[in-house]
Amino acid sequence: MEYKELIDVACSDTGAKVIYCSDEFFADSSRMLQPSDPVWIDDKYDDNGKWMDGWESRRRRDGKDDFCFIRLGKKASVKGFNVDTTHFTGNFAPGISIQGCSVPGGTTDDLVVDSSAVTEWFDLLGKKEIKGDSHNRFECAASNPITHLKITLHPDGGIARLRVYGEFWEDERDSNFEGINVLSKESGAKALYANDEHFGCLSNVLEKHEPLSMADGWETRRRRKPGNDWGVLALSKPAQVEEIIVDTKFFKGNFPHTFSLSTANISDQEDASIIESSKSWTKLLERKKLGMNQIHTFGMKDILHNEPFTHVRVDIYPDGGIARLKFIGKFI
Missing domain, CATH: 2.60.120.260 (Galactose-binding domain-like)
Structure with a gap:
């Protein structure tokens, strides 16, 4: 059990x-x-x-x-x-x-x-x-x-x-409701893993409330080696997304230069193997430029697929911090 x-x-x-x-x-x-x-x-x-x-x-x-x-x-x-x-x-x-x-x-x-x-x-x-x-x-x-x-x-x-x-529990009247944030703690999402959380935990990006400070987001240390920082998040159930929101509020000299998103639809798999397999997940959003202290919105023209997914990998290049990550869509 x-x-x-x-x-x-x-x-x-x-x-x-x-x-x-x-x-x-x-x-x-x-x-x-x-x-x-x-x-x-x-x-x-x-x-x-x-x-x-x-x-x-x-x-x-x-x-x-x-x-x-x-x-x-x-x-x-x-x-x-x-x-x-x-x-x-x-x-x-x-x-x-x-x-x-x-x-x-x-x-x-x-x-x-x-x-x-x-x-x-x-x-x-x-x-x-x-x-x-x-x-x-x-x-x-x-x-x-x-x-x-x-x-x-x-x-x-x-x-x-x-x-x-x-x-x-999703009431019947809400079962086809579109426009909720399926990637939030309120919706049952959780952070599984981040390769670096030196200044702020990955789970902070799932909060409902407005960011309070830099400490209220996910932030990695300054990367001095090749590669990039990344994290894996899990939804409470399969969902589809119509809009993606990345908020870099309070991150001015330390926001990521670019970021990308990948997804997978997974059941009955250990967290350790999920984290390892995330390297080859299906791309949801190609690398996009980020700016400081602002809300970035990406719609259907940017989103690469409409398949249901249960897990998300966020890659930031090369390092830095974001305050919130929201997926507006529906559970299926």
């Missing part, structure tokens, strides 16, 4: 957030939604005790359980879970259960937290025992689309990360 082909629909990068937590005395519940792997820092303490990279409640003495509510960035169906307790040894939660619900657009978070206002919470994971410092993987018990999760710890303690693997 690795769920490698699915999206972590409860990741903060996709817009998921904790909207209420019964107790987070030792560690903020929002940390369990972070995309990064949990870390251990030996000598790091805060006012309440040892700093932990995850969610951790105080020790309960009243016989009740701790819980939190999570709002997903987008409606999703769930296939499985990874309750990661890495670095939680004498303080992990011994048990966990997860429920879901689907509420119509416009329903406020307050109404979700007041469970009496939600007509149906259903079990996604019945009460399960979990182990410390481990990856505890479970299959989801229901395939209904959900917008919110309720996570209950039995009775208290901590978990490092909660991974909720599934697919974002």
Whole structure:
């Protein structure tokens, strides 16, 4: 149950957030939604005790359980879970259960937290025992689309990360909708690999918000060897593209001279082999000139094919930085 082909629909990068937590005395519940792997820092303490990279409640003495509510960035169906307790040894939660619900657009978070206002919470994971410092993987018990999760710890303690693997749900009215950014974290896209991320991570180019600074983009170091820098991105499902947008906002003396794009339609392949094969993918956009601190738009006259694809390789020549990369199109 690795769920490698699915999206972590409860990741903060996709817009998921904790909207209420019964107790987070030792560690903020929002940390369990972070995309990064949990870390251990030996000598790091805060006012309440040892700093932990995850969610951790105080020790309960009243016989009740701790819980939190999570709002997903987008409606999703769930296939499985990874309750990661890495670095939680004498303080992990011994048990966990997860429920879901689907509420119509416009329903406020307050109404979700007041469970009496939600007509149906259903079990996604019945009460399960979990182990410390481990990856505890479970299959989801229901395939209904959900917008919110309720996570209950039995009775208290901590978990490092909660991974909720599934697919974002496309309503029927949106199934043929054209004009969305299929290459964004909100749409389930993710960065798989970049040969250089010295000044900024490749995943930044997938953000929805406007660039905040040079640090909010992908930037490589100054290249002193032959060749060029590059990265590989994965979409949540096959898509076609009608317009490509490259934003070099804030990149003035350090934008790439040119760039190109290649694509592939891949399923059931390990990331390592995907990265290696990317050298020979089908060209989507030939090398194009970039300018500083501006938005570049490329349309159908520039795009070389209209075949569905799941993965994108972006090559920048020879090095530099871009703030955002957007593919306007549709999922198929």
